[in-house]
Amino acid sequence: MSTPTRHATAGIRETTEGTVYDVTGGDWDELAAAAAKSDDERIIVNMGPQHPSTHGVLRLILEIDGETVTEARCGIGYLHTGIEKNLEYRTWTQGTTFVTRMDYLTPFFNEAAYCMAVEKLLGIEDDIPDRANVIRVLLQELNRLSSHLVCVATGGMELGATTVMIFGFRDRELVLDLFELITGLRMNHAFIRPGGLAQDLPSGAVDALREFVKKMRKNLPEYDKLATTNPVFKARLQDIGYLDLAGCMALGATGPILRSAGLPHDLRKVQPYSGYETYDFDVPTVDTCDSYGRFLIRIEEMRQSLRIIEQCIDRLEPGPVMVGDKKIAWPAQLALGPDGLGNSLDHIKNIMGTSMEALIHHFKLVTEGFRVPPGQAYAAVESPKGELGVHAVSDGGTRPYRVHFRDPSFTNLQSMAAMCEGGQVADVIVAVASLDPVMGGVDR
């Protein structure tokens, strides 16, 4: 073994923690000369973790021979934030604040899956008020729209179709405006809580929703006009990122990837939750097994989501949005103050002035939380990316003992190698975009 060459740009220094080697920078001329000396074309390329078209901090390790990818691997973990571990140090209700940040493009699905697991542990799945379930479905379908819009938009941008990107983010903005109106936040809502919702819909929400549906019905066909039959777009997507049904099943791929292989598997249909069995919608499939098929499925799913949103609006009957159990629900008069911050003055007047018991209960529920009987539960929802499963374990305490998220992005990303090996380098981007991985969900 030869001693490593010391480059001018690479320094070595001693610190209290030990020796630190700085390897930033480097002499590219030397590298190019070394590469020119070797006679084969085989190079290993690191794409990412800071490459703009790898969807966040995903690192692709590609072994390429000329323009052909001979081997592809993923390096993940750059966005690992230890959310699962952190949950074990907060109450069950505080958990929603953490899980909403996992896959940050699908916050309501993370919250809904987590809350369903907690509700299963508590044995209160059947006590969730209808209005809470309708609003949960409504928010999830809005969220499906915004997630698919980002997928289509960034996927288009990576091909150079910047108009698709502009249109996608323009329409996503409409959804985020609704989220802001309803929950107060554009992302990271923590709005769905174990037992129901944090609050009811604000006044004006229904009108805004109707207006939104009307606008989206007008905007959605624009994607067809721009992309669906566009020959350049089709040439880049068709037969790229091929994964057939056998591959999907073996690799556990779900969501649009599985449905692009022709299997109409959708948890909203096969294992309905939150009353999905009562809504009228279709599960689109194609049998092309490629990126173009996944694009078509996402566009069609957005149309179906609009249908469900319309049905939700018609079903919104006045009623509670939290379970009646006062050992789980916070005092019911909880409402935002006039400045949009803090609690409403009426509520504060009530708990501070006239009802000491409500104050005690509120304090105990917020600081201590509620106890969940020991055991484990698995709850799964159909997120825009596939099956989002939550395995929650309780030891009877006020904090989760263990929560594990089976994030669809994490599992789907495994199929990257199967999709890309043997293809062109430029098609890796298309294949990864069609998987729609979000690193916040992959790394958690």
Next chain:
Amino acid sequence: MSEQDRRNDGANPDQELNAENLPGNRGDGGEVIGVRRGMFGAKAGGDTSGFGGLVRTVRLPGGTRRPYGPGPEAGWFDEVADELEGALDEQGLLPENVITKTVVDRGELTFHIEREHLPRVARTLRDDPALRFEYCAGVSAVHFPEDRGRELHAVYHLRSLTHNRLIRLEVTVPDADPHIPSIVEVYPTNDWHEREAYDFFGLIFDGHPALTRIMMPDDWQGFPQRKDYPLGGIPVEYKGAQIPAPDQRRSYS
């Protein structure tokens, strides 16, 4: 003490209560995973509430006797159990040696499997036409440091798309010998999931094609999601007061 009094003092609910009042048809008292003391998490002796002496044993739901259900009648849980036991029998295995316990809790069916038989059970569940659990939702590990000799649990959720069913397999191993056979051969999707369980819990999946860390850096020491691994964090000063790090705050036991 009269018969009526003895009934009301609730000293031994297992014997005193009728079967229909119990939460489930359980064969044993359940697995003890810990003991809780006190109520408000005060450990330095400042608890004047009178609850400081409270001692409670924490048990996970125990084994269930047939019929498994779902519901009070025999249902598809029993069908799956029958088919699995029959298929294991055909392979020359004694079902009671393979399935140590069957738990039905919260409408979910869990088979506790001896670790050496896990790949065979997984393959049977996947391939038998009457079972056909084609899809595995990965492995989730749980660490119970006080469950002596069975500290690490690996939990697999299997879904049958053909029959639209979901079951759970649970494998327990001691901390001193954290080896579980890998089922990547049966369910290739478990490749990354097993790497994740290894990374965070130190479970070693024998036969995995490349069991390396996946989230943490390759040279990381320790297994971060074990219960004895600290969360970390620093105290934060807010309006003149010190707010301790999350794992140093009082926890309500």
